[in-house]
Amino acid sequence: MQRARNVHRVTVPPVTSQSSTRDSDRASALGRVSASSTELSLAGLSVSDLVAEYGSPLHVVDMADLDRNAAAALAPFRDAGRGADVYSSYKTNPIPGVLGRLHDAGIGAEAISAYEVWLALELGVPPERIIYNGPAKSQASLRQAAELGVELVNANSLGDLRQMIAAADSVGSVMRVGIRISLPHMWGGQFGLPSTSSDVAVSTRLAVDSPHVDLIGLHFHSGFGLRDDAAVTMHMQAVLAFCDELRLDTGFHPEVIDLGGSLTVPTVISESRPSPLSRLANRVRRRPEPAPLSSGDIITIAQASRLAWELVTTHFNSHDLPAPRLVLEPGRSLTGDTQLMFTTALDIEDSGSGDEAIRTVILDAGVELAEPMRGGGHATLNTTRPDARPRRHRLVGPRADAADVLVSEIELPTVERGDILAVLDTGAYFVPFSTASTFPRPAVLGLEDGVVSTLRRREDLTRFTEFDPS
């Protein structure tokens, strides 16, 4: 498969006179919506011209931010192995152009379905850089993983482990496996074996004794956000205590500890700093850097990686045991802040008066495309009228359905019909979880050095009936 790399030079000129609002205009724009308000631009590209050319809604990925995030995430590991190796969670952002870029930077693949294993192989990821997880692995994909020598397949349950053994047996290979454990502070349910279950020891002994698998790892994806040093330390202490108990019980000591994902996005409003893209927008407007959106001190992938490595190394050295190799599978913390989404106000409706006044904005992106926006966690800008008078808005989607509400209350520069909003940090769980039952899904562009390329084309209406017999 070819990676989508057809570079499209945007024909629009960089924002010039439109953006050079005179001081008098700016002053008046504070009091009323002014036709001469400054439109926000992105790396010198006019947002309205981008949307005119590629349609709305529209996702834009900052390719340089992908490179930066990947290099930062891998730095501790590359620094004489004093950190975790890094695998990108495919389900978080499955755009081939994004994944290919992360792989070019040295990041491995974490797949949770037969499709994702296939995609990683299509993208040229060597099997020994693929980790296969998830509660729904097909037999065919397990046989393929065994044959190809995928780096690590994590068993989600005792039944899953039995399937893995059967698959390896059927192709005559030895599969490298891990067991996914759910500690009390982590996601439970369908995700891994509860640490208190007798199935843990049963699975461990079964894997150790089987000639068809080589048990090398234990997997611990928290599922609940690990925001800071304290949360990572607490998680690691619980992981290490569990490893000690399992060793005492079964004699098994892991070669690999896979910590999964769960590091938070440093840029989503509820979590911390503004994103590179919002900084870009502010630079273009010659505004000072905005203050951090909250005071939380979010741990980065690199900091978590170093901290986990130090805790693991110190712990096992004190037991005269080799320290296991560490693995991280970041999703949101790797790609979340590398993407934004533009969405257009199709219509507005005002209601209430005085303090109760609120403007409802009907956007062309609703919960089908932007479900993670619910609750208002994502910083949102009015790119068309950034200087308009702020007022309360309610952001709803186009689906003609009372449940299509993205944000029930948000203060924004007054939005008028046709304005384009930018939703920041849409690089995790927006594209993969979009459903689009009656409006087509948007294009995804890659932005690099002021030039955009198409990473995913906008859908057209024919997709809705594409697979129906005529």
Ligand SMILES: Cc1ncc(COP(=O)(O)O)c(C=O)c1O
């Ligand atoms: C096994 C596993 N690894 C990695 C991830 C990525 O998680 P996050 O986006 O929180 O980093 C997930 C997400 O659910 C997961 O289940």
